[in-house]
Amino acid sequence: MIRVENIIKSFDSKMVLKGITTEFQKGQTNLIIGRSGSGKTVLLKSIVGLHEVDQGEIYYDDRNFTRMKMKERKRLRQEMGMVFQGGALFDSLTVAENVRFPMDMFTNQTAKEKEERVAYCLDRVNIKPEAFRLSPAEISGGMQKRVAIARAIVLNPKYLFCDEPNSGLDPETSLVIDSLIHDLTVDLNMTTIINTHDMNSVMEIGDKILFISEGEMGWIGSKSEILHAKNKKLEEFVFANRQYKEMRDARIENGS
Known part of the structure; x- marks a missing residue:
């Protein structure tokens, strides 16, 4: 609340x-x-x-x-999780790397733990594994918003x-x-x-x-x-x- x-x-x-x-x-x-x-x-x-x-x-x-x-x-x-108006994904990172970014910043989890959490969050927003290695420029606007939501929930925010x-x-x-x-x-x-x-x-x-x-x-x-x-x-x-x-x-x- x-x-x-x-x-x-x-x-x-x-x-x-x-x-x-x-x-x-x-x-x-x-x-x-x-x-x-x-x-x-x-x-x-x-x-x-x-x-x-x-x-x-x-x-x-x-x-x-x-x-x-x-x-x-x-x-x-x-x-906190944030979904910005334009998505605000990093163009230089892949879809999976964008979602992992907050984990790299704020957690000490292992690479395997991060990979599993990223895959889980992307699955929750219906992003298929074949898109994980794509850049934001290679996916649609709707997919970009879903990736932004996955990134917002990756730290399990309140x-x-x-x-x-x-x-x-x-x-x-x-x-x-x-x-x-x-x-x-x-x-x-x-x-x-x-x-x-x-x-x-x-x-x-x-x-x-x-x-x-x-x-x-x-x-x-x-x-x-x-x-x-x-x-x-x-x-x-x-x-x-x-x-x-x-x-x-x-x-x-x-x-x-």
């Missing part, structure tokens, strides 16, 4: 986060949504420590992240962070990535936080959804509640997608 309390963050004189307080539960896919410039990316980066907050507290379970020394944060980061994991992917591949992240979250009982603007992701895997509007908490709920939410800014965000506007109009017409 991750808890944030009254998080405030400014850049120069502009306040970007205005007192965000919420919890992200383990074993669930927690989504942060909002328009561009709403503050959702700043919130995610603040939670992982890429931005220092001006005010407020961030807790990983019962550990106060905001008050940790650098050495303590480094230890905690070994419990916390998984995903920044726009479906960026640049076609709708069908996006659904595969969503399902994969959700299944791994449940299977590994991780606290997963996903920063996204993809309404298909929201409706597919949104166990908990936090809508950020102009740096403030606009709404919290689940995928089953979002189409019925009585929040004008959220409605404008959700129903900007024609598909979901039609779903809402159909429900209104049916009286549901």
